[in-house]
Amino acid sequence: MKGLILVGGYGTRLRPLTLSLPKPLVEFGNRPMILHQIEALANAGCTDIVLAVNYKPEVMVGALKQYEKEYGVSITFSVEEEPLGTAGPLKLAEKILKKDNTPIFVLNSDVICEYPLRDLLEFHTAHGGEATIVATKVDEPSKYGVIVHDRDVPNLIERFVEKPVEFVGNRINAGIYVLNPSVIDLIEMRPTSIEHETFPILVEQKKLYSFDLPGYWMDVGQPKDFLSGMCLYLSALTKKNSKLLTSTSEEYVNGGNVLIDPSAKIGKGCKIGPNVVIGPNCIIGDGVRIQRSTILKNSQIKDHAWVKSTIVGWNSTVGKWARLEGVTVLGEDVTVKDEVYVNGGKVLPHKSIKDNVETPQIIM
Amino acid sequence: MISKAVIMVGGGSRGTRFRPLALDQAKIMFPIAGKPLLAHTIDAILTIPTIKEIILIGFYDPAVFTEFILDFNTKMKYQNRDCYLKYLKEFKALGTAGGLYHFREEILRGNPDGFLVVHGDIICSFPFVEMIEFYKKKAAEKGGIEAMLFGVKLTNYDLFMALSGSEQSSFGTIVSEDNGKVIHYVEKPESKISDIINGGIYIFNESLFRRLSNAKISKITIANDNTTFETVDEDVISMEKDVLHFLPDSGKTFVYEYKGFWRAIKTPSDALWANELYLDKVFQTKTGHGRSVIHRASVNIEPPVYIHPSATIHFENGTKIGPYVSIGANVTIGAGTRIYNSIILENCEIGQNSFVRNSILSLDCKIGNWARVEGTGVNLISINEIVKKNGPTKIKKVLDAESSRVIGIKDSGNICILGSGTHIGDDLYVLNSFILPSKSIKDDVKYEIIM
Numbered sequence: 001m002k003g004l005i006l007v008g009g010y011g012t013r014l015r016p017l018t019l020s021l022p023k024p025l026v027e028f029g030n031r032p033m034i035l036h037q038i039e040a041l042a043n044a045g046c047t048d049i050v051l052a053v054n055y056k057p058e059v060m061v062g063a064l065k066q067y068e069k070e071y072g073v074s075i076t077f078s079v080e081e082e083p084l085g086t087a088g089p090l091k092l093a094e095k096i097l098k099k100d101n102t103p104i105f106v107l108n109s110d111v112i113c114e115y116p117l118r119d120l121l122e123f124h125t126a127h128g129g130e131a132t133i134v135a136t137k138v139d140e141p142s143k144y145g146v147i148v149h150d151r152d153v154p155n156l157i158e159r160f161v162e163k164p165v166e167f168v169g170n171r172i173n174a175g176i177y178v179l180n181p182s183v184i185d186l187i188e189m190r191p192t193s194i195e196h197e198t199f200p201i202l203v204e205q206k207k208l209y210s211f212d213l214p215g216y217w218m219d220v221g222q223p224k225d226f227l228s229g230m231c232l233y234l235s236a237l238t239k240k241n242s243k244l245l246t247s248t249s250e251e252y253v254n255g256g257n258v259l260i261d262p263s264a265k266i267g268k269g270c271k272i273g274p275n276v277v278i279g280p281n282c283i284i285g286d287g288v289r290i291q292r293s294t295i296l297k298n299s300q301i302k303d304h305a306w307v308k309s310t311i312v313g314w315n316s317t318v319g320k321w322a323r324l325e326g327v328t329v330l331g332e333d334v335t336v337k338d339e340v341y342v343n344g345g346k347v348l349p350h351k352s353i354k355d356n357v358e359t360p361q362i363i364m
Numbered sequence: 365m366i367s368k369a370v371i372m373v374g375g376g377s378r379g380t381r382f383r384p385l386a387l388d389q390a391k392i393m394f395p396i397a398g399k400p401l402l403a404h405t406i407d408a409i410l411t412i413p414t415i416k417e418i419i420l421i422g423f424y425d426p427a428v429f430t431e432f433i434l435d436f437n438t439k440m441k442y443q444n445r446d447c448y449l450k451y452l453k454e455f456k457a458l459g460t461a462g463g464l465y466h467f468r469e470e471i472l473r474g475n476p477d478g479f480l481v482v483h484g485d486i487i488c489s490f491p492f493v494e495m496i497e498f499y500k501k502k503a504a505e506k507g508g509i510e511a512m513l514f515g516v517k518l519t520n521y522d523l524f525m526a527l528s529g530s531e532q533s534s535f536g537t538i539v540s541e542d543n544g545k546v547i548h549y550v551e552k553p554e555s556k557i558s559d560i561i562n563g564g565i566y567i568f569n570e571s572l573f574r575r576l577s578n579a580k581i582s583k584i585t586i587a588n589d590n591t592t593f594e595t596v597d598e599d600v601i602s603m604e605k606d607v608l609h610f611l612p613d614s615g616k617t618f619v620y621e622y623k624g625f626w627r628a629i630k631t632p633s634d635a636l637w638a639n640e641l642y643l644d645k646v647f648q649t650k651t652g653h654g655r656s657v658i659h660r661a662s663v664n665i666e667p668p669v670y671i672h673p674s675a676t677i678h679f680e681n682g683t684k685i686g687p688y689v690s691i692g693a694n695v696t697i698g699a700g701t702r703i704y705n706s707i708i709l710e711n712c713e714i715g716q717n718s719f720v721r722n723s724i725l726s727l728d729c730k731i732g733n734w735a736r737v738e739g740t741g742v743n744l745i746s747i748n749e750i751v752k753k754n755g756p757t758k759i760k761k762v763l764d765a766e767s768s769r770v771i772g773i774k775d776s777g778n779i780c781i782l783g784s785g786t787h788i789g790d791d792l793y794v795l796n797s798f799i800l801p802s803k804s805i806k807d808d809v810k811y812e813i814i815m
Binding site: 268269271286287288289303304306308320321323325339341356358 | 681682699700701702716717719721733734736738740791793795810
């Protein structure tokens with residue numbers, strides 16, 4: 001089994017975090033984002049994983065070497081000279097992906113879900129088509145490309161409707177696919193889109209099926225969605241009674257869905273949660289209130305601070321009685337001085353904030 | 365011998381600029397640094413050894429002062445001091461001098477050589493003794509003078525005007541000769557005529573009533589004149605327009621020049637200024653007044669701070685209070701809470717890990733845990749920084765820009781005011797807002813007036 005992860009570019013949508021670290025290495029739920037996908041692929045029996053990237057930062061090469069060992073997989077970078085779209089990378093990595101006859105998983109690196117890849121594979125083998133799209137149900141299908149099924153054959157895709165004005169269904173493409181190696185033959189070596197060019201051919205041939213994704217799904221490519229996705233991820237961990245979560249019997253845990261690295265220190269009289277991730281070596285002072293936020297590793301939240309809907313970047317410091325909210329994102333090594341209020345500030349690395357930021361803005 | 369002082373205290377239907385705090389209590393009785401505004405003035409008057417009688421004139425309901433007057437007179441008796449306080453209520457608002465005319469017999473009873481008149485909403489260091497000495501000296505020199513004005517010499521005219529709100533000219537201006545003789549008085553001039561403004565304190569004698577009587581007669585004449593359409597209330601007399609304006613003509617009015625802090629308390633943010641200035645004054649002179657307790661500096665206290673002895677402050681967990689905080693009776697403050705530049709009135713309860721700055725909490729307010737009540741701009745320190753950065757000439761522009769979002773009043777900065785009985789839930793943020801009494805706040809409030 002083989003997997004391709006579409007990583008793409010610099011992850012500008014997740015700045016200021018991605019100014020310090022490539023997006024796949026930004027921790028989501030205390031683990032690099034890409035690790036959620038690598039683990040899912042390894043668990044589904046993949047031995048070869050290709051990362052489709054526009055650039056290849058050294059820091060990523062090193063990190064992934066470590067994961068190769070950890071998960072017993074071979075990880076290859078497929079570097080595009082020019083952006084090749086969503087289908088081009090498959091062609092580029094043809095050698096590895098077509099080395100045997102087993103199906104290929106294709107994952108989007110921005111997507112967070114439960115990755116039921118074994119069930120997906122079983123489904124794919126059973127229907128006998130060439131490819132399977134994972135579909136997720138959304139409330140407002142009018143913003144997406146919607147999948148319309150064949151009237152007679154269950155799960156067979158009849159057509160796609162881009163941004164439908166009338167309700168034709170609420171299943172959308174979740175950015176996760178299983179393809180037979182033969183699908184690669186349909187792709188030309190140029191920038192192409194798998195959604196708009198390859199899949200329509202398979203629809204014609206009546207060989208494209210869809211698989212309903214159980215549980216949550218979120219594109220976490222930007223800060224607002226990163227936090228929403230974090231809530232979904234933590235809720236799923238709670239549902240599974242995951243041992244990763246901090247026990248709700250801890251005095252400071254409020255409302256559950258709290259994931260705190262064991263190396264983090266929590267002060268007296270804190271109220272943390274719901275929906276909080278605190279990374280390794282973080283120091284949380286006394287009387288701190290945190291909700292719906294991610295605190296990345298080595299950061300310090302001082303006494304009596306109040307943090308909500310915020311991502312605190314690595315090695316940052318939040319002062320006493322400071323108040324952060326409104327999808328504030330602190331880049332790496334940011335200092336928010338005592339008593340300062342920040343609402344929706346996107347703060348670039350190594351900055352110090354001394355005055356209130358009342359309205360959402362970028363702090364250069 | 366100056367044996368009488370008159371304090372013009374105003375009344376309830378005036379002072380609307382002091383809302384929403386004026387909805388809870390009389391402005392003149394608003395507690396600052398541990399005692400009512402009025403008590404600061406009265407305590408200063410008591411530094412005059414010869415004072416025998418203090419008369420309050422205004423149009424508040426007498427009940428406003430009943431308890432205060434009783435306490436005062438009892439205290440004087442107990443201290444064996446021959447000084448009596450009373451309140452004379454105007455039958456309606458009589459203007460800044462109408463009350464003096466109306467109660468002229470009360471004031472002149474016992475034939476005082478002269479008497480002090482003080483506007484009740486003035487705060488300053490009240491150098492009454494020095495002013496009286498100067499009055500005596502001038503009277504001896506000139507063989508009697510008509511009046512002495514208290515002139516506040518502004519060290520930075522532009523800054524003062526900028527900080528006093530949008531109206532450049534809300535003060536009377538005094539022009540004098542080197543020897544102190546007043547040669548010109550203009551009320552609310554449109555341009556800068558002099559850097560000495562009327563400080564709302566005067567020493568008058570019997571001759572005042574001749575002027576008041578003349579003013580009264582001319583008003584009655586106008587009121588009875590059928591040929592003019594001008595409507596005049598003959599009972600209302602203005603100190604500024606009907607008296608001060610004409611004083612320089614006789615050449616027998618002098619000005620006592622004062623260079624210290626001075627401010628008229630008009631709006632709630634003025635109350636925060638007064639709090640800051642009075643706390644500083646008490647802390648620096650180290651002369652505790654009455655029941656006031658100015659705590660020493662500690663891990664938890666950054667002086668000057670006034671905390672009523674009956675208040676409960678949970679000092680564990682890094683609670684930090686000050687500078688410039690006045691905390692009233694029976695207030696409870698939870699552990700890990702931070703308060704500065706604020707006035708917290710009686711019976712307020714503040715939870716744990718909360719944050720209060722540049723705010724006034726009226727009686728019986730309740731604030732939850734991890735709440736933040738914040739005004740962003742009345743602090744003298746920050747204004748001084750703006751002055752330093754921009755220089756005095758640009759200050760007006762800068763402050764206007766700063767105050768363009770100010771709620772309710774045009775003023776020198778943003779503050780937060782919670783009317784009595786306001787409840788603020790856990791985790792909430794109230795920023796630069798006024799909340800009228802008895803409201804329960806369940807969502808964040810920013811730049812709003814909540815009715």
